[in-house]
Amino acid sequence: MRTLVVEDDLISRNFMRKLLMPYGRCDIAVNGMEAIELFSHAMKSDQRYDLVCLDIMMPEMDGQAALEKIRNMEEERGIQGLEMVKIIMTTVLDDVKNFMHAFKSGCEAYLIKPIDKQKLLKELESLGLMK
């Protein structure tokens, strides 16, 4: 599994990375802009990510905007269905508006921080990422 963790907070970033590293390569972006750059590069070089964990509150470009951009990039390249990257929002924002917005934009799951390890692993399993 190839993962991109997008998170501006150092502690959360390290936590997520440590949690995901046993399952494969884990890249890091500290804001939405970086995430888009890495995602785009990976897509073009045919080394696509299987999973993006995306914080919402970040400088430069927030997670909601990054989510939309990622789905747009996939659409432009004709990537659809099971070929699309799985996106899990990881955020402190526990409100219906953000939740609905993220699902409307095409995320697969929405986890509230602090991230519970078992919950995350369960999500990965149900998304078929733990094979």
Ligand SMILES: [Mg+2]
């Ligand atoms: Mg943040």
